[in-house]
Amino acid sequence: MTPDDEGAPMAQPPMDWDDMYRQDTLPPWSIGAPQPELAALIEQGSKQGKVRGEVLDAGCGHAELSLALAARGYRVVGLDASPTAVAAATAAANDRGLNSVTFAQADITEFSGYDGRFNTVMDSGCLHALPVERRQAYVEAVYRAAAPGASLFILAFAERPFGEDVPGPNGFTAEDLRDTVATRWTVDEVRPATLYGRDFQPPDGTALPRNAERSADGLLMMPGFLLSAHKDARHS
Template sequence: MTGLSWDASYQDGPAPWDVGRPQQAIVRLGAAGGFAGAVLDAGCGGGENALHVAALGFSVLGVDVAETALARARAKAAERGTDVAFIAADALQLELLSRKFETVLDSGLFHSFDADERPAYVASLASVTEHGGTLYVLCFSDEGPDTGPHPVSRNELYTAFDGGGWRIATIEADRIETRFHDDGAPAWLATINRI
């Protein structure tokens, strides 16, 4: 995964998935007490989800390959006085962080990997998720009208996270807000436990 192609998405203004606020699914998770311990936001983009979770009182690290997005996220953190670290990292090599997290958030990243890349991504996530920790995946769903690009089936989530030290707790229908969908695109919100 090259950072240059992702960075280009941020060069001429906000990326299609950068809606200027945290995803409502993430806000609801926070309100329900869904976050615990140190939190990793994998593919954090402009940082809105990471900033929201940090404002709830959690230690958050946001990682992305897009330097322009990271620069914007750091500027928002400074402007808001929110303590969040944002660093460049490849989601396929998260073990290089040499850290573990009790909660890992993937908002809009899983669906960007094709079937051949997913095993490496899942292994990368496993390398940074504490045993007993929780992974949340918010991705485009293949069910419903006006789906987003690269929609994922429920079965694809089960295939990716069935076994190998993971247990899917729930997969629920939700929405991903984008600049092209008035009320969001159909999505899955998966809660996955590291065992």
């Protein structure tokens, strides 16, 4: 978490997430495919057991992650606070003939009705976008929805992911991310990772750094972490 001058987490302005999905242009995190770090986990899933059983896509957005999982035969539930995103994801699943995935609108920090259900929980940039004061509630909510022995994967921004002079979400240090999740889950690994996004205009009107790293297809590349954790098999 990014500290202010007194050492407390920097406040984030409130976000109207549904408004982001109602715009004519796609939000920067909707890249038309799963984040590559999570796509790699899906590729490894059948070989190494990385992704197992029924999957929760927490904060699914336009749900390319959910759709990729369903295309591989996984049963998936995608939850998101935005009804516009949920409607778009549902339409995309119907268009692609994917009937093993369902979507629902929910407050991801306090949803219910799924206790002990999911064998895998995947988070593609949801935790870092939450208000700092709601992060623990989120960790608790996805833990409650997880089956004993379930796996958790969280892809999150590092601190200052857009550079020192550009505002952005309250990212994490590796230690902060581990500590946040370890209140309920057993953390197995936190490793550096890359998140990809479309061009965007920072909220205060500043410009992105000219030397911002980009992929071969022009997507922004931003530093982050991939956390892997599990729910103890003895816990319900």
